[in-house]
Amino acid sequence: MTNKIYDTIIIGGSYSGLAAGMALGRSLRNVLIIDSGKPCNAQTPHSHNFITQDGETPQAIASKAREQVAQYKTVEFYSGLAVGAEKKESGFTITTENGETFDAKKLIFATGVKDIMPEIKGAGACWGISMIHCPYCHGYEVRNEKTGILANGEMAFEFSKLIANWTKELTVFTNGKSTLTPEQNSKLKQHGIAVNEKELEAFHHTNGYISEVQFKDGSSFPLKAMYAKLPFSQHSDLPEKLGCELSEQGFIVVDPFQKTSVPGVYACGDNVTQMRSVANAVAAGTLAGAMLNRELIDEAF
Numbered sequence: 001m002t003n004k005i006y007d008t009i010i011i012g013g014s015y016s017g018l019a020a021g022m023a024l025g026r027s028l029r030n031v032l033i034i035d036s037g038k039p040c041n042a043q044t045p046h047s048h049n050f051i052t053q054d055g056e057t058p059q060a061i062a063s064k065a066r067e068q069v070a071q072y073k074t075v076e077f078y079s080g081l082a083v084g085a086e087k088k089e090s091g092f093t094i095t096t097e098n099g100e101t102f103d104a105k106k107l108i109f110a111t112g113v114k115d116i117m118p119e120i121k122g123a124g125a126c127w128g129i130s131m132i133h134c135p136y137c138h139g140y141e142v143r144n145e146k147t148g149i150l151a152n153g154e155m156a157f158e159f160s161k162l163i164a165n166w167t168k169e170l171t172v173f174t175n176g177k178s179t180l181t182p183e184q185n186s187k188l189k190q191h192g193i194a195v196n197e198k199e200l201e202a203f204h205h206t207n208g209y210i211s212e213v214q215f216k217d218g219s220s221f222p223l224k225a226m227y228a229k230l231p232f233s234q235h236s237d238l239p240e241k242l243g244c245e246l247s248e249q250g251f252i253v254v255d256p257f258q259k260t261s262v263p264g265v266y267a268c269g270d271n272v273t274q275m276r277s278v279a280n281a282v283a284a285g286t287l288a289g290a291m292l293n294r295e296l297i298d299e300a301f
Contacts, residue, residue: 016269017110023289025072129208
């Protein structure tokens, strides 16, 4: 238990939360960053498309960022899981898994999302390594390779148009009966993109790098990479419990300044957008920190 009231508590200490912490630390704000140490890209070997950090490991980027944020003496860190959030007249109270409580005038949720793996053996081990979600993050490394897309219907069609920019050896795996329209099938065929409706059983891989996919009928297909848009859930249910509005897709709804629908609560990073990248998370966190600081200034002036 502490009597200290922070200007802001940031829940989530990965790229977006650390960027917000730096912006607020540089604004002389008393900040507590609560982090459970479970980033969604933990097993991704390299991070790309973030200028000055291209090719670095996610852990190296996060460690350097935390070291730099820690230089600002008004920023504190707490290792643990936030399990409770309560709105009070003076702000908010956060409760951690071991029962400690912390108070703040404002909150930032940089809590990320949790990907839901398909029921295909090896999917979890390959996720973020050779089973990937973003061509801007990973496409260059598997350019011109034999590549798959795990999707169906409209998503499969639109994703195929995008990924065809990086490779012409492309197959759509619908994992069951295709829901692509005749017009979409015709267009894919024109561009040499095959559609495979067999149900997937397993990814055969070495340390997360796919060599082939196996179907439930026992046959297999050689492959180097598989793109997938997986369903997800919010990594933390605290924003929703506080009353933050969620979109139909499951993201926290924010305005252009990263404000949620709950006054005094901001959100940034993967929990608010499908543009999942380190660079985007850092930008959103920086904006959230700056706009929150401006709100504190306006309230005090």
